[in-house]
Amino acid sequence: MKLRSGNVLTVLVFTIVRDRLLPAFACAAAVLGTLGANACRPVRPAPAISIEHEITPVSPVVGTAEVHLRLTDEAGRPVTNAQITLEANMSHPGMTPVFAAAKETGDGLYTAPLQFTMAGDWVILLHCVLPEGEKVERQFEVTRVRAN
Numbered sequence: 001m002k003l004r005s006g007n008v009l010t011v012l013v014f015t016i017v018r019d020r021l022l023p024a025f026a027c028a029a030a031v032l033g034t035l036g037a038n039a040c041r042p043v044r045p046a047p048a049i050s051i052e053h054e055i056t057p058v059s060p061v062v063g064t065a066e067v068h069l070r071l072t073d074e075a076g077r078p079v080t081n082a083q084i085t086l087e088a089n090m091s092h093p094g095m096t097p098v099f100a101a102a103k104e105t106g107d108g109l110y111t112a113p114l115q116f117t118m119a120g121d122w123v124i125l126l127h128c129v130l131p132e133g134e135k136v137e138r139q140f141e142v143t144r145v146r147a148n
């Protein structure tokens, strides 16, 4: 009896680890892949695409910054024709979220203007709809936005 329940537990743990392996691997691949850009953390397991992000200016101030995204599939090919919206929230409660839509500027490259309305730490949520309708959500942090 003990052995059996132990086996069940092992299978369960394995399943959970395996489900999380794919997005974790995608992030690692993104880090090793190109430009040394930052990989975004997956919000939930999703199609194995990688999203790298860069923000300009690198150290943003209150006002408009640009978010640059590069989408690649598991084979490293650019993901084109994705619809991407950004939702930016501050790390403290009570702030109105800031939204922006990204435009595709090249194969798998997307840019969005983002309005930082206050100095401090922000979390950027990426809502992506892939060409086949699959949804991917990622998030990354932009810390220490400076006062203008």
Ligand SMILES: [Cu+2]
Pocket (backbone or CB within 6 Å): 090, 092, 095, 118, 120
């Ligand atoms: Cu705030």
